[in-house]
Amino acid sequence: MASVIVPLFNREELTRQCWAALCSHTPAPAFEAVFVDNGSTDGTGAFLDGIARTAPERVRIIRNPENRGFAAACNQGAREGAGEVLVFLNNDVVVHAGWLEPLVRELGENPGTGVVGARLVYPDGTIQHAGVGVNRKGIPYHLFHRLRADDPLVVERRRFSMVTGACMAVRRHEFLSLGGFDEGFINGHEDVDLCLRYFHGGRDIVYRPDCVATHHESQTEGRFAHCRYNTQRTLRRWSGVLVQDDFNFLFPESERQVPSKALRAAIKLPTCDRDAASGSVVSSMEALARDLCRMGHACEIHHNDDWGRDDLDRDVAIVVPGRVPYRPKPYMLNILLVTGMRDVEHFPFDRAAAYQMVCCVPEAVPTLVAAGLGDRIAEIRLAGEGIDPDSLRAVTARIVRLLDATALAPVRRDSRRTVSVLMATYNRRDLLPGAIESVRAQTHREWELVIVNDGGESAADIVAAFGDDRIVYREAGH
CATH class of the missing domain: 3.30.160 (Double Stranded RNA Binding Domain)
Structure with a gap:
């Protein structure tokens, strides 16, 4: 049995719709509903009394004298719920037929899955949520917003680092062991924080497109009153973790290949101001990252303020030359990427010995050969915003061979900083x-x-x- 936890504050009409859909589209033995009323002042209390009388075996009601917020209400419901699977459901969500089974089955069949999210659509049928990614500013956001509900990008099971808490399933014992939602957030980012705790604890965050519901979105009073506070709290806690990853999902999951050896790459961009990070260089590197991910490799983009990361989870650094010099790490394979003559202007000739490969366009080859780098050059061709696919495949194959053949410095954590x-x-x-x-x-x-x-x-x-x-x-x- 699953415990469906619905936090409430007023909006009786939405709660009626939510409950009617639950009853219509969920087999009675499969769930109980735990309504947590955060001090509603409209007709919500009387409505809850009514459904508790008509369905006492599957309705629990928790009443708070004041509005304790989303996180506290969900945590209360989790402690009171009897099901091993907890489903957090906003009262402005109307579930569709067959919605619950994919959530329960995912957690039952895949021990590595920690959190399961749903495909949520607006009343007009376009996508409200189909996974959460991180943009170039390091801010989580809803991917695929307003795409068609049958777009190829949203119809396959996928792994993300975050999903929305508007319709989210977890195992009860794991949720409580993690301490539940952080009640320091105020009606926002609680789901982001929870997912990141699961994700960085080694659990998968899975999106199930076969769980579908309509989301009227942000109907709770004061929903956006604390956006700045919640965002700042998230960034303070996870600033070293929230690295752009949205390019990893900009192709159908079925197109993701399985390479003989998956690379873990970090593209190093010399951009100091993320707000100003735009134009052809950034766009082309996002295209490169997307193509590497499509080929089955793991890729991140690190702007200048990310360069202090230890990169112990990466084995390749792909560096774009710029005014800000990058200091190569001896335990990684370091590659310079020259996509035009403007990159030659900032080429680190004084540190060239620290790089094992230079990927460059044909027009830059003579200059680099003259500098004595001919044996390290891998010529690339550009196509559209990124690198020609055949050229990229040849380069990645060479990188794999280099990794296998190169003796890199062993990784040692600095015990003085531990x-x-x-x-x-x-x-x-x-x-x-x-x-x-x-x-x-x-x-x-x-x-x-x-x-x-x-x-x-x-x-x-x-x-x-x-x-x-x-x-x-x-x-x-x-």
Whole structure:
């Protein structure tokens, strides 16, 4: 059974529509509805009393004397719900036939999936939500907004790093172990934060297009009153993580290839001002990233303010020359990308020895050969906004051969920057997930957390649920 948790504040007419659709399109034994009323002052209370009398076996009602917000209401519902699967559903969502089964089946058949999202459409049939990506400014946003509901980009199961909380399914025990939604957000970004905690704990965030619902969107009073605060809170917590990835989804999932060896590339752009990051260079690099992803490789775009990342999850840096010099990391394969003579003007001839390959257009070849780089040149041809596909395939094949043949410096974390956090616990399983999450939320990324159980009930399962290898658990043994 699934517990469908519906947070409410006024708008009785929307709640009526939501409930009617749930009853029409969900088999009765498959769900219970947990309505959390955040102090409604219209007819919502009387309506909830009515459905509780007519369907007491599948309706739970939680009443708050005041509006505690989306996150707190959902957390209350999660604690009270009896189902192992929790579905968070806005009261302005009207589910379609067969909506619940894909969510439950995804979690039942795929242990690696942590969060499941739905295909949400506007009343006119266009897409409201089909996955969340990160744009070049590092801001999460709804991909495919206003596309047709049958567009090839939105009709296949896909993995994202985020989905919307308007219709979202999770396993109850995992959700509670993670501490639930962060109640510090105010009606916005709670879903982004939760998904990122799952994603960076090693779980997949999956979009299921066969779960369809109509979303009237943002009908709650004061929905956008705290946008700036919520965005700033998200960026403070996840600034080192929210890297542009939208190009990864700008082709149908069925077109994604399976290479013999998948590269993990970071394209380094010398752009200091993301607000001004536009024009042909950025667009062409986004096209390159999209094409690499289509070929089955993992790719990120790092603007200048991302260059401080340790890149331990990347094995190739593709660097566009610019006024701001990039310092190559010795444990990565470093490649210079010259797409025109303007790049030659900023070519780092003084650091050329640190680069294992130079990909360049034909007109730049004579200059680079004259500089003694002839043995490192891989000639490329441009096509449209990006690199010609045949040319790109040849270059990636050469990169794979270089990775296999090149002895890169071993990766060593800087122990001088690592902070060891020591946490003792004794029979406080209820508080431990929140304490762990508070450490994981820190912006300093070089840390380890050592949790010592001082003779109380084991908390190994709580620690394991985070899936974070920076967390060490020990039993004191007395």
